[in-house]
Amino acid sequence: MKHLLSAGDLDRAQAVTILDTAAAMAATQERQIKKLPTLRGRTVVNLFFEDSTRTRISFETAAKRLSADVINFSAKGSSVSKGESLKDTAQTLQAMGADAVVIRHHASGAPHRLAHAGWTAGAVVNAGDGTHQHPTQALLDAYTLRRHLVGLRGGTDPVGHDLAGLHVAIVGDVLHSRVARSNVQLLHTLGARVTLVAPPTLVPVGVESWTADVSYHLDDVLDQGPDAVMMLRVQRERMGGGGFFPSPWEYTRGYGLDARRLARLPEHAIVMHPGPMNRGLEISADAADADRSVVVEQVANGVAVRMAVLYLVLAGQEQPTVDGQIGASA
Amino acid sequence: MTAYLIRGASILGEGVADVLVQDGRVAAIGATASDDTSAVVVPGEGLVLLPGLVDLHTHLREPGREDAETIWSGTRAAALGGFTCVHAMANTNPVQDTAGVVEQVWRLGRDAGWADVRPVGAVTVGLAGTQLAELGTMAASAAAVRVFSDDGRCVHDPVVMRRALEYAKAFDGVIAQHAQEPALTATAQMHEGLVSAELGLAGWPAVAEEAIIARDVLLAEHVGSRLHVLHLSTAGSVEIVRWAKGRGIDVTAEATPHHLYLTDELVRGYDPVFKVNPPLRTAADVEAVRAGLADGTIDVVGTDHAPHPREDKDCEWAAAAFGMTGLETALSVVQAAMVETGRMTWADVARVMSFTPAVIGRVADQGRPVQVGEPANLTLVDPAVRRVVRPQDQATASLNTPFAGMELPGRVVATFLHGRPTVLDGALVERAGASS
């Protein structure tokens, strides 16, 4: 794996390898000393053109726990419309010897350009681009789903398994969501069935080619007994300029997850959210804080998954081992 | 003036005859053509002789964006592409919305001497879409403007569009509309469909183009005016124009080479060289545009040659400029899309790339039949050659050709502008004393 640009680039074996590697990484994180020497001497640059403290910290923590040198490069505020800046920045990072660039950008496809336009030789990891992809979010979601819903269930890691047979509902602003796009591709690759639930205005034209069902009615989908419900963040600004929905109240009434809807889920079903949550809009406090909510765990799993991804793109060719536990190659 | 004998070429692909070019005119055709033994012989065996090509849609960028193209470099590219006349779009800086600016562009074209430059006048002041520019004064100027367009922007206010259509009747002008409903395309980046959904790029719905075309043909019918639809790109647009023509509405339509040949699948690599307005559409749209061009629903091919400096394309998709170059590839693309597919003859190519554009633009001495006494604006094409497009080898000052690296058929061997060769043996004929 040279880069991680899109969840759609991963086949089943690669995806399972990442999840298994993440499981091994997570196991090391339960020790007193969490730091591994694996990426000593390597440089990882967090190149963020868009604010996302939580994603940046997650990648930074992952890289540091693998002993990589981390440079945080916040390009936000530096000319957004002038395209030259991405190229210039990339070439600067190349000159500084970046082995991997973790990029978050407001423009869909920016990581793809960074990887393929000849601006940098390093590995590129997409940390979210526009409304396109957020592959590490999908991987951490898949990892969380597998721990809770596959094998023995309840927080164990069924190494080697995929998500065959699971049904996941993804609810909310699909149109603008890179999380939804990445999850639809990855969960399908791993054998799960995905149902997208949203008002028709928040589903893209062209969704018919996606490997997912589409429903406009959350209650109907809940009646199907999904194994997991993933709530997407809905931005209040989406009401302006043409208006994707008439009011927050009507949105919540149709698509919000509250205690009443929570009660309709099967007992084993889990509730997910990529954060940050709009409590009271797409998810009520009851649902967000319920026992079956795994939102906080998703954050922790994000570090393990990003450790796995950085390890596989940077050290994969050399196949080093972490205390003999990781033998997977990229 | 040197005489030239074009020997053995097939005129419009319909019959082989020698053609003598003398004193700016076609002086003789057939056996008598070789009577003048002092004429320079241009071998034409196996080649096709066409009337000089006329482009209704060229962005020469001067004045204002000489870093992308100048009238000099752009018309050299035109000559190499077989064009003897180009219509220079109005979205320059300053905008071509006054007699002064259109006359300046016209003179720069005349001084450069590589192709006749016919400036397009802006429809509205500053292309702002609110107040009519002085169309009558531009029409009466030395540049004798007949085509008016806010191209790059749509004249979206229906009242302004109605007035423009009506007003241009006084001087036989035509309003050339860039059909793009602005609110439906406020953030649009590419054609809205399967590919945009996957790539997460804001979609450009076909309806944003079709709705304006539908409105405009009805306005043209209502006021009895002439309308030209620029670069139509969707199957629905073809159907609307076909319907309008069936009703007797005085509408003409244009397709670009890229909309005849490329699809939105190319956007998957996020390379902004494929970013263009209107966007590349689906394979079904390309098929409909080809069918429309073949059956006459679409009247002309216009290049929409839109050069951009490197920094405007060497960036992420959203930050990049819209547009692609086209003058030096247009004829080859039309050959590939229409001639080699058996949908059009070379005579049809002459119609859509020379005769009809000249009629729409009211250019009296261009787009004329290859007959004795006609102005010698001629293009000699070798249809048998295949060539790989290399941006750095082109005469245009910009590199943004979407056909880079592709193999295309056909090559312009010679171009004659009012009897003088601008291109011979596939290369520009530099003029002594001409400045760059």
Ligand SMILES: [Zn+2]
């Ligand atoms: Zn245009």
